[in-house]
Amino acid sequence: MNVEGVKARTAAIVGEVSQAVVGKDDVLRQVVATLLAGGHVLFVDNPGLAKTLIARSFARVLGLDFRRIQFTPDLLPGDITGSHVFDRDTSQFVLAPGPIFANVVLADEINRATPKTQSALLEAMQELQVSVAGDTRPLPRPFAVLATQNPIEYEGTFPLPEAQLDRFMIRLSVGYPTNDEEIEILRRRAARHDDEVDLTPITNAKEILEMRAAVETVIIDDELHAYIVSLVTKTRTHPNIYVGASPRGSLALLKLSRAWAAIQGRDFVIPDDVKRFAIPALAHRMILKPEFWSRHASTDAVVQAVVDSTVVPKVS
Numbered sequence: 001m002n003v004e005g006v007k008a009r010t011a012a013i014v015g016e017v018s019q020a021v022v023g024k025d026d027v028l029r030q031v032v033a034t035l036l037a038g039g040h041v042l043f044v045d046n047p048g049l050a051k052t053l054i055a056r057s058f059a060r061v062l063g064l065d066f067r068r069i070q071f072t073p074d075l076l077p078g079d080i081t082g083s084h085v086f087d088r089d090t091s092q093f094v095l096a097p098g099p100i101f102a103n104v105v106l107a108d109e110i111n112r113a114t115p116k117t118q119s120a121l122l123e124a125m126q127e128l129q130v131s132v133a134g135d136t137r138p139l140p141r142p143f144a145v146l147a148t149q150n151p152i153e154y155e156g157t158f159p160l161p162e163a164q165l166d167r168f169m170i171r172l173s174v175g176y177p178t179n180d181e182e183i184e185i186l187r188r189r190a191a192r193h194d195d196e197v198d199l200t201p202i203t204n205a206k207e208i209l210e211m212r213a214a215v216e217t218v219i220i221d222d223e224l225h226a227y228i229v230s231l232v233t234k235t236r237t238h239p240n241i242y243v244g245a246s247p248r249g250s251l252a253l254l255k256l257s258r259a260w261a262a263i264q265g266r267d268f269v270i271p272d273d274v275k276r277f278a279i280p281a282l283a284h285r286m287i288l289k290p291e292f293w294s295r296h297a298s299t300d301a302v303v304q305a306v307v308d309s310t311v312v313p314k315v316s
Contacts (some may be wrong), residue, residue, distance in 0.1 A: 039169025
């Protein structure tokens with residue numbers, strides 16, 4: 001698999017998923033880039049905008065094992081990771097794996113569970129393994145968490161701690177469809193006579209790992225390394241920001257820009273690849289100073305200002 005193969009495969013994947021998700025091809029390509037970069041996705045948007053549909057559709061089209069976890073206040077860590085049960089045949093306690101043992105895990109409304117339960121994902125997302133009472137098991141490869149969060153309901157929710165947010169490589173919003181796109185949604189539903197969209201698997205776990213290996217061959221110039229670090233460093237010194245992006249943000253920009261270059265069929269990164277992911281990769285890793293909360297300031301605007309004020313390197 002080379003970058004041309006990655007480009008062709010991505011086009012096929014996005015084309016198939018777009019049979020179910022209308023008019024959001026750019027969001028779908030960013031999800032593919034995140035999966036190829038080995039990251040996790042946090043969808044933050046209003047209800048009914050296809051967040052769950054995107055996760056289910058990708059799992060189907062990618063030919064991967066899929067599990068959905070509905071996060072609620074009474075959900076326990078063991079409900080995610082699994083727990084030990086007594087096996088009468090062996091007279092021993094054995095681990096009964098939880099739904100985290102899948103290639104694609106949908107953490108639906110993740111902020112409705114308590115912080116203790118949310119933290120059950122930390123080891124899985126960072127180290128690709130799960131430890132239960134001293135029993136450590138590796139997770140299947142590839143592994144990705146696609147989480148959803150509703151930004152308009154706060155009653156009965158528990159905001160994700162910064163450590164948890166930092167584990168998500170990218171934060172995305174789907175957005176409302178245009179009038180024409182919404183009409184097309186209705187047309188397709190009327191034509192198929194069913195709520196479910198019959199999607200065809202395009203690839204499999206082995207090929208996705210080959211695509212990830214191809215992404216690792218993409219060249220990035222030292223000037224762009226410096227550009228990434230400059231962007232991230234400025235988030236730490238911006239007057240509106242209390243806590244800026246960590247080095248994990250720099251690594252996210254590196255991985256995402258390389259994956260995006262491969263999706264475009266290039267074996268090298270250009271500055272636009274980095275700029276495309278600046279807001280999705282950095283904004284959720286920052287904390288505004290309290291005095292700016294009431295001024296409707298946003299970390300998105302801060303990142304955009306940082307991008308606009310940073311000199312773009314000339315890369316040959």
